[in-house]
Amino acid sequence: MKRIFIYLLPILMSAITHAQTITVSGTVNDQQGKPLPFVFLRDSQHSYATMTDLLGSFSFKVDPASKIVASVTGFKDVAIPVNNKTTVNVVMEQGIAEHSNGKPLSTSTSTDIFKPDLGVAVTRVSDYVRVNEGLHGSRFLSEKWMRGFAISYTDSLIQSSDYFFNYDKTMSDLLFTRDQRAVFAADKQEVKAFTIVDEGGAFYDFESVPAIDPKHYSMVLSSGDKYKIYRLLTCKLIKANFTTNGITSSGNNYDEYVDENHYFIWNVKTKQLQPVELKSKSIKTVLAAEADKIKAFNKEHGDDDINDAYLKDLGDYLNNK
Template identity: 65%
Template sequence: MRKIFLCLVPVLVSTVTLAQTITVSGTVNNQQGKPVQFVFIRDAYHSYATYTDQMGNFSLKADPASKLVASATNLKDTTIVIGNQSNIKITMTAGLSQGAGKALSSHTGSDFFKMESEVPTNISGSLYMISGHDELHGSRFLSKSWMHGFALSVKDSLIQSNDYFFNFDKDGGDLLFTRDQRKVFQADKGEVKACTIIDDNDQAYSFETVPAIDPNRFILLLVKGDKYKIYNKLKSKFVKASFTTNGITSSGNNYDEYVDENHYFVLNVKTNQLQPLELKSKSIKTVFATEADKIKAFNKEHGDDEINEGYLRDLGDYLNK
């Protein structure tokens, strides 16, 4: 199998678990005063990172004794001392980023991605699937388009470049990576433990390796907190066309389709207990048995909200407060 080796820039991350952190927010504009989306903002000495949204806004945890580094395509890298600032305004100038074509990592020569020859792309680089019937409904991919993102190695170093784009294969449970949107690679689960990818609408998706759920797939992280993590083992099942007719009655569909399957799990961070969860009131009360009063209060606030994934996200954030 063909492999790709990354050109690396050292990033110190050894003190990430010991660093004092504060929440740093701010905005990034260009010289014309216009907000810049998809500027990668990172703590210079730790693995805290994020991207700016459509309005140029960002927010992340960072070490106040560190610096922020802002980088984006066709803009010069900008470094800001954090100090006591909780709100930072950054102006970036046109030019070449020092990180262009390079990957962030503290592991010289590490091999994070393996060639994936079976992932199809069309002439524009978009992900697609071919059906032998009228059309294919659904997709095995999280998005038809490649997305900005960054990954975290098993040694807690950032893996990112302004030339890198990501996606998720719901069929195989793999994180996909490309430089040129033609050749596609998949993340090595032995080297990459987490990844965050962001679409053009600022929707972020975070994935982690969770062997207790499935050692062969990346798992979608829905909620992260000091008390609970909630995961979705997101899969996509291929269903072939099943249309039949006798000239009078007909049944089935005349198209192939990918149907998403969601399998939810809750991790109690303090006890390290992992439990499966169904989107049903009884299952939720059983898994969160010690949170009966908070669940009752949450349901009172949310009235007759349908128990779906959005409800589960909101509940998880509420219980983590």
């Protein structure tokens, strides 16, 4: 399958300077007060963006001097000045969605890239996602297509409500589709980060971090001014390897996709990247300077298992202290 750039809806953002930011939270509802999920929200001047969850809630960092632009299929775009407010509630009116280029969403996406005469290889889901009842596990982040957006290396946002996304863990490919039949993979040299949201409202943020792995994207568990915590998620296919001598047996009689996880903590101030294990001793060693805060965090959280959620919550806790 050819790698192609996602020519969906590039939204030009300022990438010259890193603006001062504040965290803005709020909700997005229709005119009847019904929460709107999967609404795309972006900073009008920078590549800061997010989507609403199932309850129409959102929270992300923006430039306090910018506007928040909300877009979703079936509703008119809304642009609200931030004006240093930390809470912004958005009400959207039904109508034709418009974006920065002023064109309706239905015509703003370039469809020329999908024409066979341009030599673009198209892979169908029916071929790409092979159904095998004897296969255990999955090479994909989700068995269902998800909403999302991406950020290019020029800090342009790439998004369209017409498209759905998934992530191939074996190839570290961001996959996208319009009709859930023709599937494309984004060019890794073009996309530096992306966010996908599943139907349950769970967010998955990925970044290209060459210091961790130049060939794979890394999942961002926590991000702040002090620490960034990453999970390198890879996956490999283990073929059936069942053997028996009639008395003892070993292995499996089925093929299986097996995930492999490695964790890293990036100290923003010292610019030091260190691997860390999901073990108390390892975490305390890497974060030795935060011993008192980790002790206080553990006291608040009791006997929580040390897993992805623990590492994410710990990172958020330390970044907010």
